[in-house]
Amino acid sequence: DTGVSQNPRHKITKRGQNVTFRCDPISEHNRLYWYRQTLGQGPEFLTYFQNEAQLEKSRLLSDRFSAERPKGSFSTLEIQRTEQGDSAMYLCASSPGFGVDSKRNEQFFGPGTRLTVL
């Protein structure tokens, strides 16, 4: 399977704990995005990487959230001191930044990590 993968698929944690999620994009895609989706809502943009550079961050990304893409391949999203309001589905997506396929402007989504904060 060469699609976007995310791990873990589900995470249950207690309030105040730190959690880290991983996203592996499609291998030739140099753009990577994180979104958050709460129940009954559409995905909301959190942050975007081009290669290893984090180029855009939403104001939704509070100082408890940090994302990295150290070698321009996989990415991690860490939430420190989790709160119940952090409970959501965290989606990762990737897209090609060059070539014919980049003109389609299509983002390919992973299955998401569902976080439950107790």
Place this chain on the structure above:
Amino acid sequence: AQTVTQSQPEMSVQEAETVTLSCTYDTSESDYYLFWYKQPPSRQMILVIRQEAYKQQNATENRFSVNFQKAAKSFSLKISDSQLGDAAMYFCAYRSAGSGTYKYIFGTGTRLKVLA
């Protein structure tokens, strides 16, 4: 700031019939992209159809077509010959064509039920 509105939280359609899902958006930009994504239960989102704002011709992909009305800022999705596998959440999304920003702005989604 751009916004996307989907005013139909839920729609139902009989198998083999046609259904139209509505989407409106607000932007001051003249060039942008619009998308419909499908999110089946417990599965990842996949692209259904896309439209470039500079193209007047409505996009079509097999049983899926859009009615893009730029002046009215409307972008509806028509599904013809509905199948049970079409049951899913459908999200309308907007993306600016400006350089340096690639994020999608999504609507709240429409849950489509297909009745056998």
